[in-house]
Amino acid sequence: MQILFVADPLESFVIYKDSTFAMMREAQRRGHQIVACEPGSMSWESGGKVTARVRFITLTGDKKQWFDETEARSMALAEFDAVVMRKDPPFDSEYFYATHLLSQAEREGAKVFNKPQALREHPEKLAIMEFAHFISPTLVTRTAQDIRAFHAQHQDIILKPLDGMGGMGIFRVGPDGRNLGSIIETLNRGGATSVMVQKFLPDIVQGDKRVLIIGGKPVPYCLARIPQGNEVRGNLAAGGKGVAQPLSNEDKAIAETIGAKLVQRGLLLIGLDVIGHNVTEINVTSPTCFQEIHDQTGCDVAALFVDALELAARA
Template identity: 75%
Template structure:
């Protein structure tokens, strides 16, 4: 198979933990050809197919110079790849949005893209939980400062976060005393111009914000609990959280088995569910991670499970 990864620059990868690297390594191990491009390399012109400037890559096994570019195809037709894996990291900004439309045009020309571009657009990672409200904590989505104050008065200990944040960016906790609630609200909702998500604080965060992976509708048996450190309320690895792999709980399994088949039918081959305690907090579809951390700590080969699913889906 020729597998094209649409991703950030390869030179930016931290290969000791990068999930896209783990996917590439497993694909090459099986004899597949690894190709790579960035979203800005994708081009469409009337009367032609969607093309991209694509690097044909060989992984070296060297930690420093981990890949060689064997050749560059300036006008590679995306529908000539056996599978395209969209792995551009957030933010989900306008350019990401435009890239999904170009990839969707490639689909119309016969390309097979994972995760499906339309499904990426239809599942914003924070708002996607609204469809599965039976699994979430009390939640408010609003621009209204008054509504936020009322929610705090009811629940007393809350988390506020922007809808476009990533890696724990912009997350605030306001306790019972309401200290700085007004200032935080003004910062996040920009005087009513921007929508904010507010949730009842879940004390179980001290045991970790768990990343539960679902591949092809099937649940990976281990999750990565990202445990806050040093008085932080955020468990995100980017915010200094400690990643501890562990077997998923019965509740994790329940949530993942409920969502997995639904999301897989929509073209979401890989999903990362965030679970704190018993509550679903996010549905990550753009570039879910934690493959290597789980493998390093448990021996379970998540990348192999993913490539198995990719081979089946692309067949």
């Protein structure tokens, strides 16, 4: 197969931990042709198809010069056997527009994973609303008064922007309410921006678990991202320590329930964030932790993904 990865610039990859790199490496091992482009290289003109300036690459096995570019040219996305959307968040306006171009490419015959319509309809913070029975007390609002009332009820809370990633912009406010007003002003910008507020979960000391779901089925191991020092965030980008561990029966049951529903909507790869007994986010843009799980357990997540991709591309 020829597989097009729509991703961040190749030169920005940190390959020892990058899950998209792991996908590419496994796909090349199986003999598939690896092609890459950035969302900004896609375009459409009336009378034609969605095209992109793409880079044909070969992975070298070298840690520094990890790929060789063999060719670059413009191609229609519908010419590829599979298009894998792996652009990292934030889910900003340009990401949104890119999904519309990908939807047009689908109408022209392209097979895109994750499905662009599903990406638009499942923003990573808000997708949990559909599964409220799996989440902790949560509020989404622009109104400062609502946030203050939520804090008064739950005392210890987490506030975060809806478009953040890697733990960016996350605040904890305890029972004393210290800095709550300033944090609200920072996040909701005078009522112009929606904020997510959740009851603080003490189970975070055991880790914010990344549970991966591929083709509707949970990967047998998760990565518990454990906050270090005085940090409240477990995100690896915020200094959390990643510890791979087998899925608990409860986490497996949650993942099976959510995965079975969302795979029907074209979400081939999902990353649940689970703290204790509660789902806190449903990541669908570019879920990570493939290499950390593989390195610690031997479970080849990239192979599971390419298995599912091959099956879906043939369907």
